[in-house]
Amino acid sequence: MQNTNDFLKDMKKLGFGLMRLPKRADDPAKIDIEQVCQMVDLFMDAGFTYFDTAYVYDGGASEEAARKALVERYPRDSYTIATKLNAWLGKPDEAAAKQQLATSMKRLGVDYVDFYLLHALQLNNRSIYEDYDLWNFVRKQKEKGLVRHWGFSFHGTPEMLDQLLVENPDAEFVQLQINYADMENANVASRACYEIARKHGKPIVVMEPVKGGLLANPPEKVAEVFTKADPAASFASWAIRYVASMDGIMTVLSGMSNLDQMKDNISFMKDFHPLDASEKEVIDQVQQIIRDLGAIPCTACHYCTDGCPAKIRIPDIFRAFNIYKIYQDMAQAGRIYGMATSQNGKPSDCIECGQCEGACPQHLPIISLLKEAAVLEK
Ligand code: SF4
Ligand code: SF4
Structure with a gap:
């Protein structure tokens, strides 16, 4: 069986993140499956294969959309699916947390998952994954063949990442938030986490390369620098190419929300060229501008809103x-x-x-x- 380090060589560096799928114009609560099918077709035609969803995305509708737009339309060996076990959102008990894999597979219509992740590990939820023995749970699912590779997505501190990788040296990959705006951001610490994953030799799946869409529409001063450097390149292309140019990256997840974003991403990732020296200098310049602006680095993940007693958005x-x-x-x-x-x-x-x-x-x-x-x- 192919191991994750092989994917560093073989996998194309763009993954389709299914967290922000397009919604129907006539019913904004529902996913626009027709448009998702078109997006999947463009993505697959361009030779990309990695799809990333999660048990909790859109209350399960993301996994179901993946079944309708991908699983029911393409041979199982032509793509890979990643999904995630979330032990804290909605406060599931141990049995409910362990039931998530079976439910995900049913929603997806698959009898195995290529990449299975413990979801969004951070300081305040780490103990739940340990108390429920979920590290051993995913190991057992791999032994049973229900999971091909397992790892975890991470939002904690660099020290915590180091500890987790020492305690769980068989984790096959990690998913980290890395983007040019957060490399030195103390709250996210992209650079420090990246370096720790590299130190442990773990392949990295990058999430939030465009910072929840913020870097697709950057501050005016940043936009000016990018436009001067290359008037034809989209702002998202700078963000995605930046992280895809780093060593040790398995794939870069882009949470594409419409056909235009898919077409744009394919245009620069199909025949990917890493940033050259002059392009890296442009990134250095915009990183400084962003540091000087001091925006609130919120990625609109909405993890904070469910439990707010004052219902503040x-x-x-x-x-x-x-x-x-x-x-x-x-x-x-x-x-x-x-x-x-x-x-x-x-x-x-x-x-x-x-x-x-x-x-x-x-x-x-x-x-x-x-x-x-x-x-x-x-
Ligand atoms: S949406 Fe809430 S939880 Fe997510 S980054 Fe923003 S403030 Fe934090
Ligand atoms: S009431 Fe204030 S502190 Fe409490 S969850 Fe809402 S925003 Fe946060």
């Missing part, structure tokens, strides 16, 4: 606040803020319970940031 408020702070565009920020708060809580409704800060993979000081964002209430 935290990521939408931060998005509005970043637009206000970086672009000084109060009109646009006000519109986003108005939509976020018309049926939900405002920053001033926060009772400072701290639930959101414990759930945030970026370790953002949400309570104090909401106090700053209260400027938008005026």
Whole structure:
């Protein structure tokens, strides 16, 4: 059987992240399967094979969309699927956590999963994975042939990553958040985590290379630098090529949400060329600009919102606040803020319970940031 280090040579460096699939115009709660089929066809035609979903994405609809758009339409050996076991979102008990693999396989319509991950390990959930004995659970699923390769996705500190890889040296790969804006960001520590994974010889799947879409529409000063360097290149192409150029990368997940994004990603990843020296200098320049701007590094993952007693749409408020702070565009920020708060809580409704800060993979000081964002209430 092929091992994960073989994938470093063989796998093309773009993976289709199924976390932000397009929604139907006539029913925005449902995934637009027809468009997903077209996206899958373009992706497969270009020679890409890695699909990444999770038990918790879209309440299971992401896995079901993968079955309809991919599994039911392509031979099983022509693609690989990654999905994940989440032991903390929704607070499943041990039996429910262990049942997730069977449910994922049923939703996906497959009898094995190529890559199985313990999902979003971080400081505040690490003990659950240990208490439920889930590390051994995934090992057993591999022995049974239900899982071909296993690893974990990670949002914790570099020290915690090092410990996990010492304690679990048979983890075959790790999934890390790496993008040019977060390399030195203390909250995310992309560079330090990358270096630890490399030290342990683990192949790396990159998530959030475009930082939840933020780097596809970067601050004006950053956009100017990129446009001057290459007027034809999309902003997302700089972000994805940056991480795909690093050593030890298995694949780079792009959470594509429509056909245009798929076409753009394929245009520069089908015949991938790593960044050259002058392009790396451009990245150095924009990294400095972003550090100077000081935006809230929220990726809109929404892990913080489910348990908020004040029903505050935290990521939408931060998005509005970043637009206000970086672009000084109060009109646009006000519109986003108005939509976020018309049926939900405002920053001033926060009772400072701290639930959101414990759930945030970026370790953002949400309570104090909401106090700053209260400027938008005026
Ligand atoms: S601290 Fe505030 S924003 Fe966070 S969950 Fe509690 S009420 Fe909501
Ligand atoms: S504040 Fe943190 S948990 Fe909430 S959406 Fe942003 S990054 Fe995710």
